Amino acid sequence: MMLELVDLVKKFGRTTALDGVNLCVAPRSIFGFVGPNGAGKTTAIKIITGLIAPTSGGVRLNGEGLTDRTCAEKIGYMPDFFGVYDNLKVNEYMDFYAGTYYIPYAKRRGIIHELLETVNLSDKYDAYVDSLSRGMKQRLCLARSLVHDPDILVLDEPASGLDPRSRVEMKAVLRRLSGTGKTVIVSSHILPELSEMCTDIGVISRGKIVAAGNVEDILRNLQSARILQMRPLGEPDALINFLRSLPEAGEPALASGGIEFSFAGDDTALAGLIAAVTAQGIGITAVSEKQGSLEDVYMQLTSFSGEGGHADEQQSEPGI
Numbered sequence: 001m002m003l004e005l006v007d008l009v010k011k012f013g014r015t016t017a018l019d020g021v022n023l024c025v026a027p028r029s030i031f032g033f034v035g036p037n038g039a040g041k042t043t044a045i046k047i048i049t050g051l052i053a054p055t056s057g058g059v060r061l062n063g064e065g066l067t068d069r070t071c072a073e074k075i076g077y078m079p080d081f082f083g084v085y086d087n088l089k090v091n092e093y094m095d096f097y098a099g100t101y102y103i104p105y106a107k108r109r110g111i112i113h114e115l116l117e118t119v120n121l122s123d124k125y126d127a128y129v130d131s132l133s134r135g136m137k138q139r140l141c142l143a144r145s146l147v148h149d150p151d152i153l154v155l156d157e158p159a160s161g162l163d164p165r166s167r168v169e170m171k172a173v174l175r176r177l178s179g180t181g182k183t184v185i186v187s188s189h190i191l192p193e194l195s196e197m198c199t200d201i202g203v204i205s206r207g208k209i210v211a212a213g214n215v216e217d218i219l220r221n222l223q224s225a226r227i228l229q230m231r232p233l234g235e236p237d238a239l240i241n242f243l244r245s246l247p248e249a250g251e252p253a254l255a256s257g258g259i260e261f262s263f264a265g266d267d268t269a270l271a272g273l274i275a276a277v278t279a280q281g282i283g284i285t286a287v288s289e290k291q292g293s294l295e296d297v298y299m300q301l302t303s304f305s306g307e308g309g310h311a312d313e314q315q316s317e318p319g320i
Contacts, residue, residue, distance in 0.1 A: 009054060031184065036205065040206070047059060047187070049075055077157050077160060084250060138170065155174075200214055226289055228290070231257060232284055
């Protein structure tokens with residue numbers, strides 16, 4: 001299901017949290033929403049999930065405006081500060097939320113078993129919620145947000161406070177959900193997690209989208225030059241000296257992957273470079289291109305001055 005934000009504006013008094021945001025999230029993608037604190041990402045998520053109304057503009061699902069009914073039916077939401085009831089067992093907790101979506105009692109047991117298996121909590125079916133680790137509670141909250149089988153899943157900081165193992169498990173679950181056809185929107189400031197998990201990202205700063213699209217495309221487009229690595233067969237001196245003679249190649253340097261250097265040419269020029277190196281009788285065993293990091297993109301596209309105290313951060317997270 002295609003989700004679009006169209007000319008989205010949200011004001012809190014005289015403060016503009018979202019300033020004409022336009023964004024398209026492709027079906028079955030894992031979309032990462034990133035930005036500094038106060039940039040507007042939480043406000044956007046609250047509008048997408050129907051928790052607050054925009055000042056102007058709107059949200060569309062498959063071209064149609066978002067209504068309270070379509071939001072309840074089509075979107076699952078897991079907030080940063082999730083709510084669990086410690087005096088309930090896991091199956092009772094899931095049954096309670098299934099009831100809030102009017103799922104017939106006869107169907108609930110099968111749905112609960114399926115969802116707990118999806119989030120790797122099948123062995124905790126009869127366990128009390130207060131006996132679960134934080135990572136398990138996080139996954140239980142994820143299962144709860146899936147109880148009505150939404151097309152779009154929105155998660156606010158899903159890896160916050162998790163240990164490394166729990167983060168790996170959470171990423172694996174989200175990939176599986178995307179593989180089943182669901183669109184996943186993740187808001188996070190843990191950039192390495194997003195770069196490993198997401199297919200697309202949107203970078204927001206001061207209420208505006210400053211970059212959006214495929215992660216690899218954004219990284220490639222923002223690099224001033226390509227960074228290449230060549231692994232020579234034998235000693236590196238001959239390759240280094242030859243690269244220094246080429247105007248399109250930057251100063252080569254030894255790296256763990258071989259010889260690293262910047263290169264200003266396109267793919268055709270790269271093919272010519274490889275041919276020229278081998279024509280010199282220099283054997284190379286591998287050629288690779290080094291991608292920039294999502295942290296580089298984040299620092300390049302966002303400005304942190306004046307971000308603190310934004311209205312987005314002053315709005316408390318709704319309780320569950």
